[in-house]
Amino acid sequence: MRKRIVIVSPATARENNGNWQSASRWKRFLQSTYDVQIAGGxxxxDPAPDLLIVLHARRSASSLAAFAAAHPARPSILVLTGTDLYRDIADSHEARASLASATKLVLLQPAGLAALPEALRLKAQVIxxxxxxxxxxxxxPEARFTDICMIGHLREEKDPLTFIRAADLVTTPGARLLHIGxxxxxxxxxxxxSAQKNNPRxxxxxxxxxxxxxQRLKRCHAxxxxxxxxxxxxVIIEAVTSGVPVLASDISGNRGMLGDDYAGYFPVGDAxxxxxxxxxxxxxxxxxxxLRRQCAARAALFTPGAEQAALRDLVDNLLLAAPGAPNQHERPR
Structure with missing residues (x-):
């Protein structure tokens, strides 16, 4: 009988944000071997899965706490988001409790390890x-515009106002700043x-x-x-794997993706x-x-095969180590 995995995502397909993309991609990577379901909580x-994967320490805290209490021998994975690492684990008791109760922590880039309490880094893994x-x-050569795009819903953490203000300050003829979200x-x-009405850029x-x-991103200059x-x-991964260079705010999460020596950083909020x-x-x-060379040098980190292999290795080993696993010597195929 196939093992059951539930992926808890606070985002839905309708929201179409990074959390949803991660959940749906991981379902595709795992469903050839496991029975995988995405749920809001x-x-x-609910029926107990053999493994629970949750995205977002604070927003999925109740699901992870309930699973750990009801089935303490069954493994769980917590995927840490930016608001988890750089805000919630400092301010939210629920987020900190999630860090403690999850069997494994997954970070999406290595710079995030510094944000974790040292005692928890041993159970953290970067995927x-x-x-x-x-x-x-x-x-x-005859293209009328040179497009720079930003992809992200308009919310405080994405700081769209810096992008809007930059559009007023760009001087290159034909430059156009496009925002998707x-x-x-x-x-x-x-x-x-208002900016769209008042600024043709x-x-x-x-x-x-x-x-x-x-496809719109692929056709942009940056x-x-x-x-x-x-x-x-x-979105950094989607740009890099499309040959589109990135102009990135100088924050830990972006440095973890692009490297400390990347030439395309600017100070946070500096339009x-x-x-x-x-x-x-x-x-x-x-x-x-x-910029294109530096991005191309990172592209090998972001291939579907590498992500799937790392995820499968983590999931397979957690399920093989769980009490009652039928065969401790044969990995799932």
Missing amino acids: WTPD YQSAPALRPHVRS GALDPALGEAAS YRWLGPLPHSTAR MAITSTMEGGAN RALARLVDRSIADPDFAAL
Whole structure:
């Protein structure tokens, strides 16, 4: 009989954010061997899976606590998000309890280890997320615009106002800043609508289907990520595996993805510095080529095969080590 796995995601397909993309991708990676279900939560009234995977320490805290109490011998995995690492584990009792009760902790980039209490680092493992590689787009010399995109719903942690303000400061002719994402914060949505009316360089495209957003990203000159906190942004991976260089806020989560020596960082919240990077990436071919080379050097970390192998190894070993496992010497195939 196939083992059962439940993945608890606070996000749904309708929200189409990074948490949902992670949950759906992990389901695909595991379902050839295991019976895998994505759920919004787990309670003791639900059938007990052999393994529980939860995303988000605070928002999924009740599910993880209930599972650990009802089935203490069964393993669990907690996938830590940016708000977990860089806000909630300092402020939330529920988030800290989740760290303690999970069998294993998964981080999406190695810089996040420094945010964990030292005693918990031994049960932490880094698994980079992935995206299928797309053939880089070749821009026509006759193209009217040079597009820089930002992909992320409009909410405080993503800091869309820095991107909006940068659009006012970019000077290169033909440069256009495109924002893809829904308005989770109405005030930020109003700011985006106002900017679009008043600045021809800025366009807010709203929420797009994932495949459509990725094709739009592929055709951009660069991608900007202005976040104040990230656990390991999917959009960085999707840019890198599409041959699109990244202009990134200088935060731990982005450094963990792109490396400390990456040349495309700007200070958090500094719209003028972002605008200078946009202008330089367009006007200076050598700088643009450097960013592309540095991103290409990271691409091998973000392949679906590498992510699936790391996830399968973790899951297989946890289930083989669980009490009552039928055969401790044969790994699932």
